[in-house]
Amino acid sequence: MASAFELTRNMTIGQYIPTDSAVHRFDPRFKLVAFGVLVLAIAFCNTYVGNLFALAFCLALFPLIRIPVGYGVSGIKPAVPFIIIIALLQFFFSGSIAPGGTLHFEYGVIRITGDSIRLVIVSAMRFVEVIFLSSVLTFSTSTTDLTRGMECLLSPLEKVKFPVHAFALVLTIAIRFVPTFAMEMEKLMKAQASRGAEFGSGEWWRIIRRTKDMFPLIIPLFNLALTRAEDLILAMESRGYVPGEERSVYTRYRSKGADWGLLGISLALAAVILWLP
Amino acid sequence: MREPFLTIRNLSHTYMKGTPLEHVALREVSLEAGRGECLAIIGHTGSGKSTLIQHLNGLLLPQSGEVTVDGLHLSGPKPDVKALRRKVGLVFQNPEDQIFEKLVGDDVAYGPFKMGYPLQEVRERVRWAMELVGISFDEYKDRPTFALSGGQKRKVALAGVLALKPDLLVLDEPTAGLDPYSRNELLNRIRELNRKEKMTVLFVTHNMEEVATLADRVCVMAEGRVAAEGTPREIFGDTRLLAEHQLGPPEAVEILHALHRRGHPVNPGAYLTEEAAGEILSLIRERE
Numbered sequence: 001m002a003s004a005f006e007l008t009r010n011m012t013i014g015q016y017i018p019t020d021s022a023v024h025r026f027d028p029r030f031k032l033v034a035f036g037v038l039v040l041a042i043a044f045c046n047t048y049v050g051n052l053f054a055l056a057f058c059l060a061l062f063p064l065i066r067i068p069v070g071y072g073v074s075g076i077k078p079a080v081p082f083i084i085i086i087a088l089l090q091f092f093f094s095g096s097i098a099p100g101g102t103l104h105f106e107y108g109v110i111r112i113t114g115d116s117i118r119l120v121i122v123s124a125m126r127f128v129e130v131i132f133l134s135s136v137l138t139f140s141t142s143t144t145d146l147t148r149g150m151e152c153l154l155s156p157l158e159k160v161k162f163p164v165h166a167f168a169l170v171l172t173i174a175i176r177f178v179p180t181f182a183m184e185m186e187k188l189m190k191a192q193a194s195r196g197a198e199f200g201s202g203e204w205w206r207i208i209r210r211t212k213d214m215f216p217l218i219i220p221l222f223n224l225a226l227t228r229a230e231d232l233i234l235a236m237e238s239r240g241y242v243p244g245e246e247r248s249v250y251t252r253y254r255s256k257g258a259d260w261g262l263l264g265i266s267l268a269l270a271a272v273i274l275w276l277p
Numbered sequence: 278m279r280e281p282f283l284t285i286r287n288l289s290h291t292y293m294k295g296t297p298l299e300h301v302a303l304r305e306v307s308l309e310a311g312r313g314e315c316l317a318i319i320g321h322t323g324s325g326k327s328t329l330i331q332h333l334n335g336l337l338l339p340q341s342g343e344v345t346v347d348g349l350h351l352s353g354p355k356p357d358v359k360a361l362r363r364k365v366g367l368v369f370q371n372p373e374d375q376i377f378e379k380l381v382g383d384d385v386a387y388g389p390f391k392m393g394y395p396l397q398e399v400r401e402r403v404r405w406a407m408e409l410v411g412i413s414f415d416e417y418k419d420r421p422t423f424a425l426s427g428g429q430k431r432k433v434a435l436a437g438v439l440a441l442k443p444d445l446l447v448l449d450e451p452t453a454g455l456d457p458y459s460r461n462e463l464l465n466r467i468r469e470l471n472r473k474e475k476m477t478v479l480f481v482t483h484n485m486e487e488v489a490t491l492a493d494r495v496c497v498m499a500e501g502r503v504a505a506e507g508t509p510r511e512i513f514g515d516t517r518l519l520a521e522h523q524l525g526p527p528e529a530v531e532i533l534h535a536l537h538r539r540g541h542p543v544n545p546g547a548y549l550t551e552e553a554a555g556e557i558l559s560l561i562r563e564r565e
Binding site for chain 2: 015017019067068071184187188190191192193194195196197198215216219220223224
């Protein structure tokens with residue numbers, strides 16, 4: 001039986017699962033670039049065939065990183081409401097009409113055209129594909145590797161005085177504390193529920209009451225976050241961290257032939273996705 | 278035979294069932310506690326203690342097995358979780374984190390208000406709870422919560438749960454991180470709740486001195502199972518068990534065990550400091 005309080009345990013997206021597959025061992029910089037290439041290709045692909053191909057390919061990635069397909073697919077669950085809302089909006093209001101397109105229905109601002117139907121289906125597919133791709137990336141790459149890879153990729157920007165290291169650090173800390181705060185939140189929800197609190201039980205239109213119901217969670221959570229931030233500052237400074245100082249790194253990435261292969265494959269796939277009719 | 282106050286039967290729980298991150302926390306745990314008893318649960322981190330106590334007020338529902346508190350069953354399709362939470366007060370680790378109101382009195386009153394009691398009743402309950410934990414109602418009810426010391430904050434948080442007047446009080450490491458003075462003070466309050474108010478108390482701890490001074494019965498958990506159960510006398514008297522689960526017994530017990538090993542006629546089951554002192558004293562007298 002599922003519990004109402006399990007915030008952290010049911011999120012599949014963003015979770016690193018060390019199954020030590022071939023994909024896990026790729027250089028994170030290359031994984032990021034390959035990810036970017038594929039996401040771009042998906043973003044520009046507006047054909048059914050192309051998207052079907054991309055979807056099939058994304059699904060095929062799960063066995064490749066040794067994650068059960070069902071578990072990977074369950075990652076779209078939290079996104080389903082968004083997909084539906086976006087699809088509805090596009091369906092009724094996009095109203096764009098290509099030369100020679102068909103107009104099915106028109107009433108005031110509501111226009112349903114052949115193009116908007118296509119747009120709805122294609123964008124829902126894109127959404128799902130991007131979620132699958134991101135899941136595969138985060139399943140197979142630890143957050144440290146992700147942010148380090150990001151830092152390496154962005155390092156050319158240092159020439160134009162962009163604070164790459166600080167940016168990567170902010171990203172690392174933010175990602176690092178998401179599960180921590182989710183756990184704190186879970187504990188607070190349980191603690192307040194033990195004192196008789198009920199969350200999300202009031203009628204949805206009584207917005208003020210429902211907001212007030214959240215105070216017993218939000219206030220202690222802020223408190224904890226600020227305390228933690230102060231502790232973190234102290235911990236970092238006591239271990240010699242000076243902002244803006246030149247820092248050496250423990251691990252260096254060296255690209256192997258396989259990594260270039262990954263890049264080549266992703267470019268080829270992107271080309272296929274874009275050129276399919 | 279009368280049904281015991283709290284019954285747990287064959288309770289199992291698995292986190293993230295059916296995913297690659299599956300983790301079994303409880304395996305077929307069975308446990309009972311009579312009304313008015315004080316039961317300690319000890320065991321290492323990850324032995325399932327926290328998972329177990331979250332079942333007691335329905336924060337987690339049994340995946341298999343049964344939990345019954347004072348005739349209320351926590352299984353079946355629609356358990357009455359709300360009624361259960363009135364009966365069972367659960368105090369989490371570091372409960373001072375959950376304080377959110379500006380004033381002490383308001384924070385203690387949160388639970389009773391949520392339960393829908395009228396103002397006068399809430400006031401009575403807040404007064405009762407605060408006095409029970411040793412915080413003067415008149416003096417402290419209008420003090421800002423952020424200005425309290427760590428020990429006082431914890432007492433206020435405890436009062437916040439007590440204000441619901443639970444029959445069963447469950448505490449997860451109630452004294453962790455407190456200074457020795459606050460620790461003793463809090464333990465005395467818990468003992469009073471148990472002895473004078475006849476509240477059934479169940480507490481999780483890592484501190485064996487606390488077990489020795491407070492508990493009527495001890496339950497040792499390991500790897501999601503109940504590894505041993507008995508009175509403190511039985512548990513602390515069993516050297517093999519203590520070694521197997523790496524439980525550091527109270528110092529008094531260790532001294533007695535050491536004497537026993539060297540062939541001195543002492544009773545290693547005498548776990549209270551006073552008793553142990555008596556044993557040693559009689560040993561010294563004998564030699565003279």
